[in-house]
Amino acid sequence: MNTPEYIKSLQDRASAVLESRLNFTGHSERLVNAIHYAVHGGGKRIRPLLCYASAEAVGGTLDKADDCACAVELIHAYSLVHDDLPAMDNDELRRGQPTSHIKFDEATAILAGDALQSLAFELLANAGKIDPSSSLEMIRILSEAAGWKGMVAGQSLDIESAGKIKNEEDLALMHRLKTGALITASVKMGAISTGLASTTSLAQLETFATCMGLAFQIKDDILDVEGETEVLGKQQGQDQSLNKPTYPAILGLEEARKRMLALFEEGTQALDSFGMNAEKLKGIASYIIERRH
Amino acid sequence: MNTPEYIKSLQDRASAVLESRLNFTGHSERLVNAIHYAVHGGGKRIRPLLCYASAEAVGGTLDKADDCACAVELIHAYSLVHDDLPAMDNDELRRGQPTSHIKFDEATAILAGDALQSLAFELLANAGKIDPSSSLEMIRILSEAAGWKGMVAGQSLDIESAGKIKNEEDLALMHRLKTGALITASVKMGAISTGLASTTSLAQLETFATCMGLAFQIKDDILDVEGETEVLGKQQGQDQSLNKPTYPAILGLEEARKRMLALFEEGTQALDSFGMNAEKLKGIASYIIERRH
Numbered sequence: 001m002n003t004p005e006y007i008k009s010l011q012d013r014a015s016a017v018l019e020s021r022l023n024f025t026g027h028s029e030r031l032v033n034a035i036h037y038a039v040h041g042g043g044k045r046i047r048p049l050l051c052y053a054s055a056e057a058v059g060g061t062l063d064k065a066d067d068c069a070c071a072v073e074l075i076h077a078y079s080l081v082h083d084d085l086p087a088m089d090n091d092e093l094r095r096g097q098p099t100s101h102i103k104f105d106e107a108t109a110i111l112a113g114d115a116l117q118s119l120a121f122e123l124l125a126n127a128g129k130i131d132p133s134s135s136l137e138m139i140r141i142l143s144e145a146a147g148w149k150g151m152v153a154g155q156s157l158d159i160e161s162a163g164k165i166k167n168e169e170d171l172a173l174m175h176r177l178k179t180g181a182l183i184t185a186s187v188k189m190g191a192i193s194t195g196l197a198s199t200t201s202l203a204q205l206e207t208f209a210t211c212m213g214l215a216f217q218i219k220d221d222i223l224d225v226e227g228e229t230e231v232l233g234k235q236q237g238q239d240q241s242l243n244k245p246t247y248p249a250i251l252g253l254e255e256a257r258k259r260m261l262a263l264f265e266e267g268t269q270a271l272d273s274f275g276m277n278a279e280k281l282k283g284i285a286s287y288i289i290e291r292r293h
Numbered sequence: 294m295n296t297p298e299y300i301k302s303l304q305d306r307a308s309a310v311l312e313s314r315l316n317f318t319g320h321s322e323r324l325v326n327a328i329h330y331a332v333h334g335g336g337k338r339i340r341p342l343l344c345y346a347s348a349e350a351v352g353g354t355l356d357k358a359d360d361c362a363c364a365v366e367l368i369h370a371y372s373l374v375h376d377d378l379p380a381m382d383n384d385e386l387r388r389g390q391p392t393s394h395i396k397f398d399e400a401t402a403i404l405a406g407d408a409l410q411s412l413a414f415e416l417l418a419n420a421g422k423i424d425p426s427s428s429l430e431m432i433r434i435l436s437e438a439a440g441w442k443g444m445v446a447g448q449s450l451d452i453e454s455a456g457k458i459k460n461e462e463d464l465a466l467m468h469r470l471k472t473g474a475l476i477t478a479s480v481k482m483g484a485i486s487t488g489l490a491s492t493t494s495l496a497q498l499e500t501f502a503t504c505m506g507l508a509f510q511i512k513d514d515i516l517d518v519e520g521e522t523e524v525l526g527k528q529q530g531q532d533q534s535l536n537k538p539t540y541p542a543i544l545g546l547e548e549a550r551k552r553m554l555a556l557f558e559e560g561t562q563a564l565d566s567f568g569m570n571a572e573k574l575k576g577i578a579s580y581i582i583e584r585r586h
Contacts, residue, residue: 026441027470028449035441082407087399106380110403111449114375114410118440121414125433132425139432140418147411148319148328156321156404177320 003283007049010062014048015040017066018073021123034104034112035119038077042095046216046288047072047182050209051190053281057274058201060194067127068138068189071120075146076182078116081109083155117146130193138189145185154178158244165245172214174245179220180213204270208281211267216288218260221246225253227293264289296576300342303355307341308333310359311366314416327397327405328412331370335388339509339581340365340475343502344483346574350567351494353487360420361431361482364413368439369475371409374402376448410439423486431482438478447471451537458538465507467538472513473506497563501574504560509581511553514539518546520586557582 018039026032048069055065084091084099085106092102101109124139144150154177165171187209191197197205225248247256268285271278311332319325341362348358377384377392378399385395394402417432437443447470458464480502484490490498518541540549561578564571 024441027446027466028441028453030453031441031446031449078407082403085400085403087403107378107452108449110375110378110380111445111452114371114406115441115445117407117410118436118443118445121432122436122440125429125436132429136418136425136428136432139414139429143411143415143418147415148317148321148324148408150411152404152408152411153320153324156324156401159400159404160321160323173320 003280003287006280006283007287010049010052011045013052013062013066014045014069014073017070021067021070022119030104030108031111031115034100034108035115037103038081038100038112038116039074041097043073043077044291045073046284047076047186049284049287050183050186050212050281051193053284054187054190054205055194057205057271057278057281058191058194058197059277060191060196064129064193064195065190067123067130068142068186068193071123071138071142072182072186072189074116074120074123075142075151078113078120079146079151079155079182081113081116085109088155088159120146127193131195134192134195137192141185141188141192145181150177150181150185151179154181162244166250168247168250171245171247171250175214175217176210179217180210183213183216184209201274204273207270208267208285211263211270212285212288215260215263215267215285218247218256218263219289219291221248222253222256222260223291223293260289296573296580299573299576300580303342303345304338306345306355306359307338307362307366310363314360314363315412323397323401324404324408327393327401328408330396331374331393331405331409332367334390336366336370337584338366339577340369340479342577342580343476343479343505343574344486346577347480347483347498348487350498350564350571350574351484351487351490352570353484353489357422357486357488358483360416360423361435361479361486364416364431364435365475365479365482367409367413367416368435368444371406371413372439372444372448372475374406374409378402381448381452413439420486424488427485427488430485434478434481434485438474443470443474443478444472447474454538459543461540461543464538464540464543468507468510469503472510473503476506476509477502494567497566500563501560501578504556504563505578505581508553508556508560508578511540511549511556512582512584514541515546515549515553516584516586553582 022036022039051065051069051072052062055062080094081100083089084094085101091099093099100112121139124135127135154174157174158178161174184206187205188202191202191205251259264285268282271282315329315332344358344362344365345355348355373387374393376382377387378394384392393405414432417428420428447467450467451471454467477499480498481495484495484498544552557578561575564575
């Protein structure tokens with residue numbers, strides 16, 4: 001298997017499916033433009049990649065995973081739009097482009113984020129290729145991962161915590177919620193979409209996802225210290241300057257890197273019983289910790 | 294039937310169910326407090342009332358409608374929190390209390406709204422008493438009513454339109470999306486939750502709901518002109534001062550009132566074939582156009 005080609009093909013698939021699912025005009029042109037802007041602005045499509053590769057890890061095909069891959073990316077896209085708002089992280093640039101509230105206005109950015117969240121659940125509810133029980137299970141997983149006990153709680157802790165998080169345990173909790181919950185949801189939904197996932201394999205996939213969610217965040221923190229502004233598409237060192245807690249700040253750069261590699265080992269080992277079926281999913285895990293932005 | 298008592302009992306039921314479904318603490322205390330504040334701040338619970346009475350209109354019981362009644366109220370609550378934000382309507386008072394971003398802060402208000410939306414779908418996905426196909430159908434209805442082709446589109450038009458809407462047709466479209474979509478969703482979900490709704494009765498309920506959604510909005514506009522600030526819990530004449538289009542402004546007060554009554558007639562007539570079963574639902578329709586706040 002050629003991992004970069006595999007990843008590229010899945011990223012292209014995710015973008016094409018998003019394009020087809022968002023092929024609407026609606027009553028408010030400004031709102032629809034802002035929805036498209038938030039979704040089609042690129043990005044690595046990490047969560048869809050995990051959905052697809054997880055579906056293949058349990059012996060399924062990609063087509064059934066299309067809707068959950070799309071839905072989780074919509075939740076991710078909405079969270080970026082809202083996190084960038086002046087009242088939150090106040091970011092004016094994302095992936096080298098103006099953030100939504102700069103490109104449009106604050107009200108439109110808030111509304112586009114709200115509509116993206118509804119749309120994620122709309123897609124899952126309309127996923128025709130999936131049986132109703134599995135669709136409902138995916139909606140349960142995604143709504144719980146996105147909401148008060150998942151991503152939103154993590155963002156709330158992140159905002160509350162500025163300057164307060166001093167130890168690895170608190171930092172890990174914040175990231176487990178803010179980033180980890182959605183990554184774990186991606187992996188679980190991809191497997192469930194196939195109708196082929198056993199309870200055992202779901203538990204193993206969850207271990208893998210929990211490890212890789214945290215490894216993903218440590219990599220982000222390392223990139224923020226090391227990365228070049230040009231490649232990142234945002235100001236390098238931004239987390240430091242906002243006094244946001246990071247792994248390198250708490251553990252030191254070398255120890256942070258070791259922690260990330262240990263999580264990668266633990267995560268990929270959890271997939272041992274999947275044999276060759278999980279090679280692609282492991283390839284994506286490697287991509288997560290080796291990426292340059 | 295004693296309508297005021299029936300309405301009071303359903304309002305109490307909705308508030309109690311919301312209380313039980315939101316009985317959690319979570320990781321971010323501030324977020325959870327803001328969620329509770331937005332939901333337990335009172336309100337008329339009109340959407341839950343419609344869910345419950347619609348369930349009874351098709352011969353069902355109240356218990357199966359609990360989760361959709363709750364879910365639609367959460368969507369309504371989130372929309373109020375976001376609509377009140379400085380970037381949107383910039384309201385500091387709602388039902389005589391500080392709005393969420395005043396009571397907490399802007400970031401917390403945005404996040405609480407986001408979490409309330411996720412929670413609505415979480416409740417529907419976990420509604421144990423409903424069969425999976427009906428749950429999925431309710432999620433489809435609610436997500437479509439809430440999102441880019443429903444409520445959010447209406448709010449976007451409302452913001453874009455300040456000073457631009459000059460005729461009844463455009464005004465009706467804006468309200469059909471902003472308020473009507475969720476009211477129609479309430480009526481349809483209530484009926485579907487029972488598992489007893491035929492295609493014909495759903496179509497008749499939809500006609501009723503479409504009429505009453507618009508009548509509800511006209512009543513709101515009339516109250517804004519006539520109501521006393523004390524009873525409304527907000528500044529009377531606020532819509533006028535914001536240059537928001539209203540029915541009395543476009544049609545005149547008397548004509549607006551006639552339009553509202555005509556919609557009430559058309560809506561309740563659509564329920565004729567339901568016989569006595571729809572008496573309570575008609576009672577709620579009367580309450581909608583007769584309320585004093």
